Amino acid sequence: MKAAAAEDVKENLFKKVISHAKEYGFVYPSSEIYDGLQAVYDFGPYGVELKNNLKAIWWQSMTRLHENIVGIDSAIFMHPLTWKASGHIDSFNDPMIDNKDSKKRYRADVLLEDHAQALENSGKVSEANALLKTMGKLLENEDLAGLHQLIVDEKIKCPISGTSNWTEVRQFNLMFSTQVGSVAEDTNTIYLRPETAQGIFVNFLNVQKTARMKVPFGIAQIGKAFRNEIVARQFIFRMREFEQMEMQFFIRPGEEMKWFEYWKESRLKWHQVLGIPAEDLRIHAHEKLAHYANAAVDIEYAFPFGNKEVEGIHSRTDFDLKSHQELSRKKLQYFDPEINQNYVPYVVETSVGADRLFLMTLCNALTEEMSGEGENAKMRTYLKLHPALAPVKAAIFPLVKKDGLPEKARTIFDALKFDFNLIYEDTQSIGKRYTRQDLIGTPFCIAVDHQTLEDDTVTIRHRDTTAQERIPIDALKARILAEVSLSNIFSKL
Numbered sequence: 066m067k068a069a070a071a072e073d074v075k076e077n078l079f080k081k082v083i084s085h086a087k088e089y090g091f092v093y094p095s096s097e098i099y100d101g102l103q104a105v106y107d108f109g110p111y112g113v114e115l116k117n118n119l120k121a122i123w124w125q126s127m128t129r130l131h132e133n134i135v136g137i138d139s140a141i142f143m144h145p146l147t148w149k150a151s152g153h154i155d156s157f158n159d160p161m162i163d164n165k166d167s168k169k170r171y172r173a174d175v176l177l178e179d180h181a182q183a184l185e186n187s188g189k190v191s192e193a194n195a196l197l198k199t200m201g202k203l204l205e206n207e208d209l210a211g212l213h214q215l216i217v218d219e220k221i222k223c224p225i226s227g228t229s230n231w232t233e234v235r236q237f238n239l240m241f242s243t244q245v246g247s248v249a250e251d252t253n254t255i256y257l258r259p260e261t262a263q264g265i266f267v268n269f270l271n272v273q274k275t276a277r278m279k280v281p282f283g284i285a286q287i288g289k290a291f292r293n294e295i296v297a298r299q300f301i302f303r304m305r306e307f308e309q310m311e312m313q314f315f316i317r318p319g320e321e322m323k324w325f326e327y328w329k330e331s332r333l334k335w336h337q338v339l340g341i342p343a344e345d346l347r348i349h350a351h352e353k354l355a356h357y358a359n360a361a362v363d364i365e366y367a368f369p370f371g372n373k374e375v376e377g378i379h380s381r382t383d384f385d386l387k388s389h390q391e392l393s394r395k396k397l398q399y400f401d402p403e404i405n406q407n408y409v410p411y412v413v414e415t416s417v418g419a420d421r422l423f424l425m426t427l428c429n430a431l432t433e434e435m436s437g438e439g440e441n442a443k444m445r446t447y448l449k450l451h452p453a454l455a456p457v458k459a460a461i462f463p464l465v466k467k468d469g470l471p472e473k474a475r476t477i478f479d480a481l482k483f484d485f486n487l488i489y490e491d492t493q494s495i496g497k498r499y500t501r502q503d504l505i506g507t508p509f510c511i512a513v514d515h516q517t518l519e520d521d522t523v524t525i526r527h528r529d530t531t532a533q534e535r536i537p538i539d540a541l542k543a544r545i546l547a548e549v550s551l552s553n554i555f556s557k558l
């Protein structure tokens with residue numbers, strides 16, 4: 066009973082996160098007026114600020130805190146042979162099934178998901194959950210025969226032919242493809258990249274030479290990636306279009322374990338410094354290693370729907386550079402002057418999804434607390450975001466909309482707007498204005514009252530404690546900067 070109650074609380078928390086994200090301008094379903102597009106989302110005015118802050122902190126902690134890491138921005142489209150070399154064409158797959166009567170092709174998992182949805186809609190929630198669980202296990206084990214059997218056992222019918230005359234389940238590639246060229250005869254199939262890493266590998270020598278890098282060195286990149294995902298569930302956790310922040314660290318062969326440990330610790334600490342409690346993070350070692358890896362771990366977060374991967378740290382050996390070298394017939398080697406040797410460097414990769422990081426940050430920040438006492442006690446909801454991550458750093462409120470207070474508040478706004486993302490608001494009660502800022506995680510609210518006109522002081526209200534203090538207008542910039550500046554984070558890394 067206790068466990069079931071805990072599950073309910075978590076499920077409710079996740080529902081609250083999703084509705085909060087929508088209601089307060091963080092995340093919207095894509096093309097919502099057409100009922101949305103599965104597993105694709107848009108970021109609203111506060112969402113884009115939060116995501117940009119996360120990306121800026123990642124970028125700067127890679128490229129500024131490490132003199133030997135530089136960035137690039139490679140194209141989404143790459144030569145099709147890239148994906149042959151990386152192994153994505155041959156082994157980046159999902160299961161599919163055909164109906165022999167209608168000749169229609171389906172994704173095996175989608176058929177099962179739709180069937181589970183139908184069960185849920187008819188009130189058979191536990192049966193639906195059990196079905197999804199079994200499907201998840203079969204997918205994890207790549208048990209194609211098992212998936213086929215499950216479809217047969219559940220008596221799932223093709224919506225077109227109405228029959229259960231199914232083929233075996235076969236693998237289906239997760240990459241999206243499109244055509245380059247305007248006339249059909251000239252077209253070439255190319256892919257939307259399923260990871261940003263390959264743009265780094267193919268530019269390894271360009272960067273090493275032009276930026277005069279010496280091993281060990283890293284190349285960082287932030288960009289969109291696309292996967293035709295099987296289980297497109299859990300809000301922005303698993304999307305078909307998402308953003309990755311990846312860094313490939315090129316090292317001497319044989320030194321990979323040392324660097325693997327270094328990056329594992331370093332990345333775990335990074336998440337903690339941004340406000341994620343250590344007890345909600347864990348390292349999960351991969352039991353089954355990918356064909357290119359000799360060590361791999363995930364950094365997992367205790368999401369309301371379970372411990373799930375946020376970031377991967379992979380020791381990728383020299384697999385990618387060697388494959389590109391073979392297929393392109395271009396040498397991708399480094400001459401190491403310290404040991405007087407040529408070699409293909411080994412790589413340790415850190416790979417984090419910007420959207421998953423966003424979701425973790427939001428789940429961690431959404432706080433509900435009782436505030437006030439006795440009869441006045443009520444629930445206060447706010448986003449306890451690290452001030453450096455907050456979409457809006459300060460809101461400026463004239464207490465009333467007369468007596469010269471709006472004009473005074475505007476001069477403060479104009480003086481601070483070059484340094485911080487601000488909101489000016491002069492409608493409704495000050496209490497309602499505080500509440501609105503709490504809901505989007507604004508760390509400071511600055512109130513301009515009649516005393517301000519006399520002595521150039523304002524009250525500054527702190528989001529987490531709701532405590533207020535009176536400070537001179539001249540001190541505002543330093544006071545806000547002390548908490549929201551990125552150096553506040555970097556000094557702890």
Ligand code: GAP
Binds near residue numbers: 302309375414419
């Ligand atoms: N280059 C290595 C690589 O791509 P991955 O474990 O497949 O490794 C890395 O992906 C990270 O990208 C994941 O830890 C996750 O944060 C993010 N990611 C992967 N697929 C995603 C999806 N469909 N939606 C959102 N984020 C995703």
